[in-house]
Amino acid sequence: MTQYKIPNATIKRLPLYHRYFQFLKDSDKKKISSTELAEAVQVDSATIRRDFSYFGSLGKRGYGYEVEPMLDFFKRLLKQDKTSPIALIGVGHLGNALLNYNFSQTNNIKIVAAFDNNPEIIGQKINDILVSDMQDLTNLLQAQKIDVAILTVPATSSQKVADQLVQAGIKGILNFSPIRLATPPAVRVHNVDLANELQTLIYFLDNYR
Amino acid sequence: MTQYKIPNATIKRLPLYHRYFQFLKDSDKKKISSTELAEAVQVDSATIRRDFSYFGSLGKRGYGYEVEPMLDFFKRLLKQDKTSPIALIGVGHLGNALLNYNFSQTNNIKIVAAFDNNPEIIGQKINDILVSDMQDLTNLLQAQKIDVAILTVPATSSQKVADQLVQAGIKGILNFSPIRLATPPAVRVHNVDLANELQTLIYFLDNYR
Numbered sequence: 001m002t003q004y005k006i007p008n009a010t011i012k013r014l015p016l017y018h019r020y021f022q023f024l025k026d027s028d029k030k031k032i033s034s035t036e037l038a039e040a041v042q043v044d045s046a047t048i049r050r051d052f053s054y055f056g057s058l059g060k061r062g063y064g065y066e067v068e069p070m071l072d073f074f075k076r077l078l079k080q081d082k083t084s085p086i087a088l089i090g091v092g093h094l095g096n097a098l099l100n101y102n103f104s105q106t107n108n109i110k111i112v113a114a115f116d117n118n119p120e121i122i123g124q125k126i127n128d129i130l131v132s133d134m135q136d137l138t139n140l141l142q143a144q145k146i147d148v149a150i151l152t153v154p155a156t157s158s159q160k161v162a163d164q165l166v167q168a169g170i171k172g173i174l175n176f177s178p179i180r181l182a183t184p185p186a187v188r189v190h191n192v193d194l195a196n197e198l199q200t201l202i203y204f205l206d207n208y209r
Numbered sequence: 210m211t212q213y214k215i216p217n218a219t220i221k222r223l224p225l226y227h228r229y230f231q232f233l234k235d236s237d238k239k240k241i242s243s244t245e246l247a248e249a250v251q252v253d254s255a256t257i258r259r260d261f262s263y264f265g266s267l268g269k270r271g272y273g274y275e276v277e278p279m280l281d282f283f284k285r286l287l288k289q290d291k292t293s294p295i296a297l298i299g300v301g302h303l304g305n306a307l308l309n310y311n312f313s314q315t316n317n318i319k320i321v322a323a324f325d326n327n328p329e330i331i332g333q334k335i336n337d338i339l340v341s342d343m344q345d346l347t348n349l350l351q352a353q354k355i356d357v358a359i360l361t362v363p364a365t366s367s368q369k370v371a372d373q374l375v376q377a378g379i380k381g382i383l384n385f386s387p388i389r390l391a392t393p394p395a396v397r398v399h400n401v402d403l404a405n406e407l408q409t410l411i412y413f414l415d416n417y418r
Contacts, residue, residue: 015408019387042389042398084411097306103404109411148411172414174406178228180251188417189251190410192401195312198383199224201399202293202318202357205381208397 010051018074024067033064085112087146090153099126138168147171155179219260227283233276242273294321296355299362308335347377356380364388
């Protein structure tokens with residue numbers, strides 16, 4: 001499968017499609033029209049057709065999509081046969097919420113380790129996940145073969161902690177701090193910037209109503 | 210200012226630029242080179258130049274950017290002179306974390322109202338924000354002139370609550386539930402899908418290393 005030309009925007013929609021076909025399967029649906037699919041995932045059908053076209057001929061024009069083969073396809077594409085163990089760094093309010101978040105509901109992402117440097121938090125169990133000492137970061141990440149981390153530390157220490165994660169061999173960081181991290185090219189950082197999201201939404205409301 | 214041709218990707222970066230120039234001002238910096246700016250916000254300088262070009266000639270080639278006029282520009286652009294009051298619906302783990310999140314650190318977004326339907330949570334104050342009963346939603350939103358809401362209710366009730374928000378006159382929703390909401394065209398929904406973010410990051414690591 002040639003994948004290097006797939007636009008980022010398409011890739012970001014793949015989990016959405018996967019999740020919806022999983023929902024259809026769970027609801028015992030066998031088939032869905034492209035109009036219904038567009039309505040359900042709130043992506044227009046031309047975009048869906050273009051997205052799917054990167055992966056060969058999925059579905060037939062005027063017929064819609066068969067749930068089971070589509071689900072199998074997205075499962076394979078998103079490697080749903082293997083579980084991805086994730087670490088979370090920084091167990092403040094947001095870190096706590098993410099530890100309690102049910103990531104694995106429709107996929108096999110699982111936070112398996114959490115880290116903090118606060119002695120009052122270290123040793124606690126949150127949603128069955130033990131909070132470990134930052135000092136044990138490298139050992140524990142390597143022992144558990146974790147290469148993706150969620151970063152929910154304060155802005156003031158996020159770059160320092162990111163450096164530690166890179167040192168420990170982490171390959172991907174989901175960064176919730178409002179700082180843009182400097183990392184080597186081999187380490188991929190995705191940013192979830194909550195204030196930014198709100199401000200962008202408000203900008204659109206102010207300017208495009 | 211002509212704004213209707215600005216790409217969404219550019220708009221999403223505006224708060225980032227604004228925040229960084231604010232940081233420079235707070236650090237008493239007067240000027241920054243385009244290379245330094247690119248490094249700091251982790252956006253390549255060609256993209257920065259293109260982003261800025263939508264707003265006329267900001268900065269001079271080979272000279273860099275003067276902090277104060279740039280900050281003033283972004284402040285005006287992002288309407289930082291007015292405060293945007295926000296409501297949060299659904300005070301679970303994530304809602305709680307967002308109520309404790311310091312949105313107003315570098316901008317004037319402020320959560321001023323929170324709602325839940327759980328009698329044990331209603332009446333609590335979290336980070337000085339009173340949690341009100343969902344039954345008072347319409348009255349309180351209108352009294353406080355709130356037209357943006359953060360939605361952190363469980364997936365099973367997010368569409369129902371979104372319908373109530375639309376009824377109450379909300380114009381923008383930042384949706385954290387993994388459900389894509391159906392809303393009238395006049396209501397803008399931005400989605401922050403945490404499982405999706407993680408899955409996309411893992412997809413990139415698996416396929417583009």
